[in-house]
Amino acid sequence: MLERRSQVVLGLDPDPARLWPGSEEEGEDAPGGVPERTAAAVERHCRAAIAAAGPACVAVKLQLACFERLGRPGWSVLETVAAAARADGLLVIADGKRGDVPVTARAYAQALVGQTPGPFGPVPGLGADAFTANPLLGRDALEPLTEAAAAAGAGCFCLVRTSNPGAAALQDRPAPEAPFHERLAELVCGLGETSIAQCGLSSVGAVTGATRPDLLARLRELMPRAVFLLPGVGAQGGEVDALRAAFEPHPAAGLVTASRSIVDAHSAGAADPATAARAAAEELRQATWALAG
Amino acid sequence: MLERRSQVVLGLDPDPARLWPGSEEEGEDAPGGVPERTAAAVERHCRAAIAAAGPACVAVKLQLACFERLGRPGWSVLETVAAAARADGLLVIADGKRGDVPVTARAYAQALVGQTPGPFGPVPGLGADAFTANPLLGRDALEPLTEAAAAAGAGCFCLVRTSNPGAAALQDRPAPEAPFHERLAELVCGLGETSIAQCGLSSVGAVTGATRPDLLARLRELMPRAVFLLPGVGAQGGEVDALRAAFEPHPAAGLVTASRSIVDAHSAGAADPATAARAAAEELRQATWALAG
Numbered sequence: 001m002l003e004r005r006s007q008v009v010l011g012l013d014p015d016p017a018r019l020w021p022g023s024e025e026e027g028e029d030a031p032g033g034v035p036e037r038t039a040a041a042v043e044r045h046c047r048a049a050i051a052a053a054g055p056a057c058v059a060v061k062l063q064l065a066c067f068e069r070l071g072r073p074g075w076s077v078l079e080t081v082a083a084a085a086r087a088d089g090l091l092v093i094a095d096g097k098r099g100d101v102p103v104t105a106r107a108y109a110q111a112l113v114g115q116t117p118g119p120f121g122p123v124p125g126l127g128a129d130a131f132t133a134n135p136l137l138g139r140d141a142l143e144p145l146t147e148a149a150a151a152a153g154a155g156c157f158c159l160v161r162t163s164n165p166g167a168a169a170l171q172d173r174p175a176p177e178a179p180f181h182e183r184l185a186e187l188v189c190g191l192g193e194t195s196i197a198q199c200g201l202s203s204v205g206a207v208t209g210a211t212r213p214d215l216l217a218r219l220r221e222l223m224p225r226a227v228f229l230l231p232g233v234g235a236q237g238g239e240v241d242a243l244r245a246a247f248e249p250h251p252a253a254g255l256v257t258a259s260r261s262i263v264d265a266h267s268a269g270a271a272d273p274a275t276a277a278r279a280a281a282e283e284l285r286q287a288t289w290a291l292a293g
Numbered sequence: 294m295l296e297r298r299s300q301v302v303l304g305l306d307p308d309p310a311r312l313w314p315g316s317e318e319e320g321e322d323a324p325g326g327v328p329e330r331t332a333a334a335v336e337r338h339c340r341a342a343i344a345a346a347g348p349a350c351v352a353v354k355l356q357l358a359c360f361e362r363l364g365r366p367g368w369s370v371l372e373t374v375a376a377a378a379r380a381d382g383l384l385v386i387a388d389g390k391r392g393d394v395p396v397t398a399r400a401y402a403q404a405l406v407g408q409t410p411g412p413f414g415p416v417p418g419l420g421a422d423a424f425t426a427n428p429l430l431g432r433d434a435l436e437p438l439t440e441a442a443a444a445a446g447a448g449c450f451c452l453v454r455t456s457n458p459g460a461a462a463l464q465d466r467p468a469p470e471a472p473f474h475e476r477l478a479e480l481v482c483g484l485g486e487t488s489i490a491q492c493g494l495s496s497v498g499a500v501t502g503a504t505r506p507d508l509l510a511r512l513r514e515l516m517p518r519a520v521f522l523l524p525g526v527g528a529q530g531g532e533v534d535a536l537r538a539a540f541e542p543h544p545a546a547g548l549v550t551a552s553r554s555i556v557d558a559h560s561a562g563a564a565d566p567a568t569a570a571r572a573a574a575e576e577l578r579q580a581t582w583a584l585a586g
Contacts, residue, residue, distance in 0.1 A: 015400075017412070024413075038413055065400035065401045065404060069404035070409065071368060075367075097427070099427060107308075107359050120334075135463070136429040136455075138457065138463050140457055141460075162430050168431070170477075176467055180473065
């Protein structure tokens with residue numbers, strides 16, 4: 001992260017109806033039916049985006065929904081794209097916002113950062129470096145995820161304050177003594193206490209939307225050792241300059257994730273997709289790195 | 294549902310380390326590596342459980358985590374098991390507790406109850422009859438899911454009060470005027486108003502854990518038209534007799550979902566897995582049906 005001098009996360013949310021030009025050719029030659037051909041085109045698109053924007057980034061964030069909607073071949077491409085990103089020196093964040101009762105949370109942990117024992121030997125999971133988790137079910141449901149992450153040397157980002165407009169009515173709702181998102185922040189802080197790395201940061205992080213930068217100082221106070229994953233810059237209107245509080249403990253204490261503002265950068269101007277994506281990612285890298293300095 | 298005289302949902306959370314005897318033979322003959330062979334054994338197990346317990350049930354609830362952890366072949370088996378359940382006249386509930394910002398929620402809706410447009414034509418989704426959703430992100434994030442469900446003639450069950458012990462600290466937390474789960478219940482009620490079927494029930498339902506039956510009367514008051522999906526009977530300690538409030542509006546207004554208490558019923562006694570599962574499902578069917586009468 002420090003050696004890449006970047007806190008930028010390339011979000012990949014591939015939409016088969018809006019792939020980069022040239023991606024479809026890959027699908028035309030692929031064997032199989034519509035799902036297989038679509039998945040092949042999506043893979044080409046993701047590989048091209050990684051090649052273009054990856055050098056300015058520290059990680060890719062793979063939006064699991066966008067692979068799941070392609071069914072079985074979509075899951076296959078998810079595995080392939082994760083491997084391709086890793087081969088390019090990027091961390092892989094599996095963005096699925098999973099959360100379930102403890103026994104099921106253990107299954108998600110096996111899928112994302114572990115392996116599943118069985119009669120023929122263990123089935124390997126996705127091998128993600130980090131993943132996102134939904135904390136609504138409470139501490140007992142989060143622990144299997146945070147413990148598995150720590151055991152795998154991976155990170156778990158819990159939703160604390162998401163970036164969408166509708167978040168306010170639930171997450172900012174005043175509880176007797178503080179807003180609901182502060183209660184989630186306390187949970188994240190508590191879960192992370194047992195897994196603090198040498199740099200002082202915990203393996204349990206928080207998703208804190210960049211669309212409400214005014215909350216970041218208080219959230220940083222409540223979660224001094226958590227890495228903040230900051231979605232909402234770009235297409236959703238968040239601005240990098242307002243995010244300084246996230247980076248206060250350490251340059252690695254914040255990760256700015258951008259999807260459409262990098263991958264769709266070409267739609268605004270004259271450059272080809274790869275050139276536009278590379279420029280957008282590099283611009284974001286510089287702005288964020290300067291902030292943390 | 295009425296013609297099957299059952300409100301019982303067979304939960305399938307297949308654990309490769311605890312499959313029914315005979316399942317492994319299927320995997321031994323399967324082509325491919327450990328994931329493929331494990332997935333084949335899981336498929337055999339699920340088919341056997343459906344054949345045994347299905348006749349006493351109205352639906353299967355497929356725990357997506359347990360298929361995802363087998364990677365690509367796991368997703369393939371998920372599709373196959375869903376089709377097998379449907380062929381046996383059972384509804385399919387995809388239990389993934391998905392929830393994300395609006396653009397991503399639309400992708401999950403495509404994956405579960407819709408299709409994904411692309412350059413080679415639409416990619417079909419799982420075709421579930423219903424799915425579970427996590428409401429933490431708020432109304433704008435739920436709407437793409439509930440709207441897609443209504444358009445597909447499917448149901449969406451939002452988490453309102455989950456069955457695990459840790460739920461209390463967040464979902465029962467007093468907000469100024471009422472507990473947090475009541476706020477979620479109001480959200481579910483509001484989202485369901487536009488999609489009410491002839492029987493008076495809405496396509497937007499609620500997950501209301503059977504481990505806190507004391508909350509059901511109030512939740513029914515707040516969500517008079519929602520179908521309640523009731524996990525927590527059996528292994529988690531919930532009792533059917535306490536669930537009457539769920540069924541007050543209509544016999545179809547409640548669905549009792551049981552996984553381990555049916556599929557693992559043989560571990561308590563002398564019967565083989567299929568016989569024990571069938572008996573456990575039938576016993577639960579009778580107890581629930583009597584309650585709703």
